[in-house]
Amino acid sequence: MSPRKDKPTSDLFSSPPPPMPSRIRVGIGGWTYAPWRGGMFYPAGLVQRRELEYASRQLNSIEVNGTYYGVQKPATYAKWRDETPEGFVFSAKAPQRIMESKALSKTGHQIEDFIGGIVELGDKLGPLVWQFDKGKRIDAEEFKAFVGLLPAEYSGRKLRHVLDVRDPAFVDKDYLALAREHGLATVFTDSEEHPSFADLTADFVYARLMRSQAGIVTGYPGAALDQWAERAMRWSQGDDPADLPHIETSAAAKRPREVFLYFISSAKERNPAAAIALLERLGAIASR
Numbered sequence: 001m002s003p004r005k006d007k008p009t010s011d012l013f014s015s016p017p018p019p020m021p022s023r024i025r026v027g028i029g030g031w032t033y034a035p036w037r038g039g040m041f042y043p044a045g046l047v048q049r050r051e052l053e054y055a056s057r058q059l060n061s062i063e064v065n066g067t068y069y070g071v072q073k074p075a076t077y078a079k080w081r082d083e084t085p086e087g088f089v090f091s092a093k094a095p096q097r098i099m100e101s102k103a104l105s106k107t108g109h110q111i112e113d114f115i116g117g118i119v120e121l122g123d124k125l126g127p128l129v130w131q132f133d134k135g136k137r138i139d140a141e142e143f144k145a146f147v148g149l150l151p152a153e154y155s156g157r158k159l160r161h162v163l164d165v166r167d168p169a170f171v172d173k174d175y176l177a178l179a180r181e182h183g184l185a186t187v188f189t190d191s192e193e194h195p196s197f198a199d200l201t202a203d204f205v206y207a208r209l210m211r212s213q214a215g216i217v218t219g220y221p222g223a224a225l226d227q228w229a230e231r232a233m234r235w236s237q238g239d240d241p242a243d244l245p246h247i248e249t250s251a252a253a254k255r256p257r258e259v260f261l262y263f264i265s266s267a268k269e270r271n272p273a274a275a276i277a278l279l280e281r282l283g284a285i286a287s288r
Helices: 048-055 074-083 108-124 140-149 173-181 222-237 268-286
Strands: 024-029 061-064 089-093 125-132 161-165 185-188 204-209 258-263
Touching: 024 222, 024 268, 048 074, 061 258, 074 108, 089 108, 089 258, 108 125, 125 204, 140 173, 161 173, 173 185, 222 258, 222 268, 258 268
Parallel strands: 024 061, 024 258, 061 089, 089 125, 125 161, 161 185, 185 204, 204 258
Antiparallel strands: none
């Protein structure tokens, strides 16, 4: 039987994610995707306007990709904030037009405009992702100036930034040193299409897992999810997993880190199930 549209949230939605280490966030990219409807992720009959409300009670984070193509009004960010439960966190991609600017050193005003709106998320604002796509030559000096424009805080609120540079020729030890100098994270992509390295450059970790498979209900085999649960725990405890690819040979200093891990792209229809399965594993580890 399909749920009634006016039925209380507590009856429509399942329980929140299981108890798990507070420093680990697991989620998906966005929440609007037609194949997730009708029982794949969203309950049959759930109205579209309540999908964020539902998704935010199955996962503890979502990466907003829509902001890459166009910013939202501050009122929209406030609406998202109010529809999600306490402790939930959004990460978000910065607008593509900023990273594609011919003069990165002059994008300060655009950066401020974007941040000035999205801070309406309040305590639910997580990392901001600055994605530089492959195929566009990056001038080293302009990039260095751009990184210096990213504010550490805005109106008294601490900000976290993530660099996602997809030009393999630009990703080297100098790139890592620059990120580390400014306390910026770099994305671990787990992908054959983009540079994939797990060097730690900030007090948090940002991973985008991009290998889900359509033929597996949970997207990833159980053994792979077990492995990712262990890696997420190790990251949160301050370790630097040596089984992942690195650019530098020396391990990062050991210190507790917040972890943001998202199942993105690939067999997108399976990503919610993958995230939920990982959360369950992390909950089991935490309860040992």
